[in-house]
Amino acid sequence: xxxxxxxxxxxxxxxxxxxxxxxxxxxxxxxxxxxxxxxxxxxxxxxxxxxxxxxxxxxxxxxxxxxxxxxxxxxxxxxxxxxxxxxxxxxxxxxxxxxxxxxxxxxxxxxxxxxxxxxxxxxxxxxxxxxxxxxxxxxxxxxxxxxxxxxxxxxxxxxxxxxxxxxxxxxxxxxxxxxxxxxxxxxxxxxxxxxxxxxxxxxxxxxxxxxxxxxxxxxxxxxxxxxxxxxxxxxxxxxxxxxxxxxxxxxxxxxxxxxxxxxxxxxxxxxxxxxxxxxxxxxxxxxxxxxxxxxxxxxxxxxxxxxxxxxxxxxxxxxxxxxxxxxxxxxxxxxxxxxxxxxxxxxxxxxxxxxxxxxxxxxxxxxxxxxxxxxxxxxxxxxxxxxxxxxxxxxxxxxxxxxxxxxxxxxxxxxxxxxxxxxxxxxxxxxxxxxxxxxxxxxxxxxxxxxxxxxxxxxxxxxxxxxxxxxx
Numbered sequence: 001x002x003x004x005x006x007x008x009x010x011x012x013x014x015x016x017x018x019x020x021x022x023x024x025x026x027x028x029x030x031x032x033x034x035x036x037x038x039x040x041x042x043x044x045x046x047x048x049x050x051x052x053x054x055x056x057x058x059x060x061x062x063x064x065x066x067x068x069x070x071x072x073x074x075x076x077x078x079x080x081x082x083x084x085x086x087x088x089x090x091x092x093x094x095x096x097x098x099x100x101x102x103x104x105x106x107x108x109x110x111x112x113x114x115x116x117x118x119x120x121x122x123x124x125x126x127x128x129x130x131x132x133x134x135x136x137x138x139x140x141x142x143x144x145x146x147x148x149x150x151x152x153x154x155x156x157x158x159x160x161x162x163x164x165x166x167x168x169x170x171x172x173x174x175x176x177x178x179x180x181x182x183x184x185x186x187x188x189x190x191x192x193x194x195x196x197x198x199x200x201x202x203x204x205x206x207x208x209x210x211x212x213x214x215x216x217x218x219x220x221x222x223x224x225x226x227x228x229x230x231x232x233x234x235x236x237x238x239x240x241x242x243x244x245x246x247x248x249x250x251x252x253x254x255x256x257x258x259x260x261x262x263x264x265x266x267x268x269x270x271x272x273x274x275x276x277x278x279x280x281x282x283x284x285x286x287x288x289x290x291x292x293x294x295x296x297x298x299x300x301x302x303x304x305x306x307x308x309x310x311x312x313x314x315x316x317x318x319x320x321x322x323x324x325x326x327x328x329x330x331x332x333x334x335x336x337x338x339x340x341x342x343x344x345x346x347x348x349x350x351x352x353x354x355x356x357x358x359x360x361x362x363x364x365x366x367x368x369x370x371x372x373x374x375x376x377x378x379x380x381x382x383x384x385x386x387x388x389x390x391x392x393x394x395x396x397x398x399x400x401x402x403x404x405x406x407x408x409x410x411x412x413x414x415x416x417x418x419x420x421x422x423x424x425x426x427x428x429x430x431x432x433x434x435x436x437x438x439x440x441x442x443x444x445x446x447x448x449x450x451x452x453x454x455x456x457x458x459x460x461x462x463x464x465x466x467x468x469x470x471x472x
Contacts, residue, residue: 001144002027003212005163005205007070007173008085008126010037020168022204023069024215027141029131031069031085032240033203034217035122041065042119052122054092055242057135067126072173080170085126088133093239096121099188106359108222109232120217123239142240149211149237154191156181156256157353157371162195162231164204164216172200181208182230182389183370189235190217194372194389197231206233213237223359229389229424230372256368258355259404262303263339264369264397266357267310267327270297274395275356275369276327277406280443281338284330287439288396289411290315293325301329302357308332314451321382321461322430322454323411325396326442339398343433344405346384350376354388354410354427356397369397374425376407382461384408384429391424399429406432 008023008031023033035042042049052058065087070080100120109116127133158181166172179195193206197219206214218232267276267288274292279285286301293299299310308331315325346352355371374387386399390413399408408429415422435454442450 001148003145003205004071005165005174006031007165007168007170008033008037008203009068009070009168010066012040014040020165021200021202022164022168022216023126024203024205024212025069025071026145029128030088030138030141031067031126031128032215033124033126034215035090035119035124036116036202037067038122038124039116039119042122048090049119049122052090052092054097054121055094057089057091057125057138057243059089059133059135060087069126069128070170070173080173084129086129087124088127089125091123091125091243092121093123093189093234094242095188095238096190096234099185099190103185103187106224108225109218109220116218139244143244145212146237146240146244149213152209152211152213153255154181154208154213154235156183156261156368157258157373158208160193160195160206160208160214160233162193162197162201162204162206162216162233164197164201166198166200168200179231180371180373182372183366183368186367189238191233191235192230192366192370193233194229194374195231195233201231215239223391226391226422227424228359228391258369258371259337260339260353260355260398260400260406261369262335262337264355264357265301265303265332265336266393267292267396268300268302270294273357274393275397275410276301277396277398277409278333278336278338279326279341279439281333281336283443283446284328284333285313285443286310286327286329286333287409288325288327289409290318290320290323290325292395293327299327301327301331303332303336306332314448314454316454319462320454321456321458322435324409324430324435324454326439326451339400340403340405341432341436342405343436344401344407346376346379346401346407348376348379351402352376352386352388352407353400353402354386354390354394354397354429355400356390356394356410358391358393370394377426379431380461380464381431382434382456382458383464384431386427386429387425388427389424390427391422394427408432409435 021037184191201219204216214233276286276288310329313326372389378385414426
């Protein structure tokens with residue numbers, strides 16, 4: 001089946017500017033794209049949007065709206081192939097429509113324009129000029145696409161690659177980027193990926209196991225005013241499935257086979273929240289960051305939609321090199337999985353995962369942990385740096401190698417002192433090997449005094465930790 005990523009261009013009728021975005025060309029007859037390029041158009045015709053019935057193809061019968069569809073022939077990096085296309089139809093994805101109404105309150109998308117969120121669930125279908133529009137033919141083509149991808153099971157941490165046109169510029173036509181499936185947002189067909197993208201990539205294709213199963217929904221995203229460095233991708237199957245009345249219109253839950261999926265829990269304390277790592281199933285001992293635990297506040301743990309109260313055993317002072325705390329709860333630890341805790345040698349360039357419970361609020365609910373992929377960028381006895389994407393809620397989470405060994409405890413991403421800008425792909429963790437003996441001695445003796453050894457005096461380490469940081 002002929003499905004490819006293309007560039008869509010449209011001249012703004014109110015100016016001489018060219019608006020552009022990515023799209024998906026299907027059998028060189030139809031183009032599927034998100035509503036980004038039509039944002040101003042939809043703003044001007046609010047009645048049109050209100051009359052789009054979710055899950056139904058709404059044929060556009062007003063004044064003609066024309067586009068240019070641009071792509072390159074296979075093996076030709078020079079000659080652009082351009083065809084004219086017309087606006088044919090619009091539709092709203094049902095579950096995305098419901099999700100956007102209720103669960104997008106903490107997010108700013110694309111160009112930081114809050115109004116764009118109103119149109120996230122709206123999709124556009126164009127017809128190439130020499131194609132006679134026919135709903136039955138369109139649905140037959142979509143059905144063939146759906147059959148080709150219906151059997152694939154998308155798993156957390158699956159590798160994916162995206163093909164799109166960053167910045168909507170012909171110079172970047174058909175750019176490839178790679179990442180992993182990081183998490184799914186509960187109750188929707190949206191998942192997040194650490195695949196690099198930029199404005200203009202919206203509407204691009206996402207491939208898992210070499211099959212075109214996703215469409216880029218938003219490339220540049222903020223959560224509570226923090227740029228998260230993640231890309232919103234929608235599983236395409238519920239989107240096209242609803243148009244052909246297929247059972248595939250229902251949300252598809254991500255599977256997970258990660259060895260460290262069930263060794264992490266969410267921890268809440270006062271206004272803070274983060275992640276904690278299971279150290280002992282029998283004793284219910286968890287490791288997290290000291291800065292997550294607020295003084296004189298109840299500590300609550302959440303795992304697998306179950307809540308429990310935890311006790312504080314020890315936390316390092318605020319001026320300590322190692323930002324760690326030990327907490328205890330037996331409520332569900334026996335049902336969790338202990339991570340691999342053997343201190344493991346690692347070196348710069350080694351691939352790693354960062355895992356935790358970020359982006360949590362009353363509205364945003366990822367399915368289980370969120371995982372991002374990168375490499376070890378620097379390593380010292382007291383600090384581990386990675387290029388994984390980390391952001392609020394990752395504090396106390398784990399850095400794992402590909403075998404699931406715990407390498408570090410995430411502390412912070414980077415924030416420059418002179419600005420409030422954070423850099424999620426420059427982050428720091430405590431090497432587990434630096435605290436392992438102390439932690440194991442405590443687990444063996446049950447003596448909290450052993451944990452006082454976590455208060456380390458090291459002027460070089462202090463300078464390094466306090467120079468660049470943004471607590472999560």
